[in-house]
Amino acid sequence: MKKVRVLIRPKKGLLDPQGRAVREMLQDHxxxxxxxxxxxxxxxxxxxxxxxxxLVEKFIVNPLIEDYEIEET
Amino acid sequence: MKKVRVLIRPKKGLLDPQGRAVREMLQDHxxxxxxxxxxxxxxxxxxxxxxxxxLVEKFIVNPLIEDYEIEET
Structure with missing residues (x-):
């Protein structure tokens, strides 16, 4: 067995409402x-x-709206 | 400005229903x-x-149920 980490982000240029909300909340504080x-x-x-x-492309990420990186840890 | 990455996971021993669901789905496939x-x-x-x-402990993670790691990238 190997350990892998998959980092998944909204694609650049697509809306990231969660990211925006966190940013505004932190700035408000x-x-x-x-x-x-x-x-x-x-x-x-x-x-x-x-x-x-x-495995990742078929079952974990949605490549239409998400970017990803695979890291072996 | 520095870039930081915060990795947040359910605390060991607490339920991780999303993780279990993904595992079972992958095994089923x-x-x-x-x-x-x-x-x-x-x-x-x-x-x-x-x-x-x-910042992270007050506003990003819930230390009761989550573990986290901060990485500078």
Whole structure:
């Protein structure tokens, strides 16, 4: 088994209402923050034989609206 | 401004229904996977003067039910 981490974000240029809400809330509380992006992280133990990219693209992310990165940890 | 990434997961031992659902779905599709954890990632540009730990603990995570890690990217 290997451990993989998949980081999933809204595609650049698409609305990220959660990110905007967090940014505005932090600024309202006086914090100096710039862009905020809210996404998901999926951490999995996967058998070494498995094709992680296929698994992720078919079942974990929606490539129409999301970008992703796979990291082995 | 520095860029920080906050990885947020359900605390070990607490229910992670999303993770369980993803695991079962993948196994039903024939993938060999072990534990799956589904969490959130928040990526922020933060002014260098800001205390990121305080910001995260007060406004981003719920320390009763979530663990987190801060990475500078």
């Amino acid at each position: 006086g914090f100096k923050v710039g862009e905020v992006v809210v996404g998901k992280v999926v951490e999995m133990e996967v058998d070494d034989s498995q094709d992680v990219k296929t | 024939g993938f060999k996977v072990g534990e799956v954890v589904v969490g959130k990632v928040v990526e922020m540009e933060v002014d260098d003067s800001q205390d990121v730990k305080t």
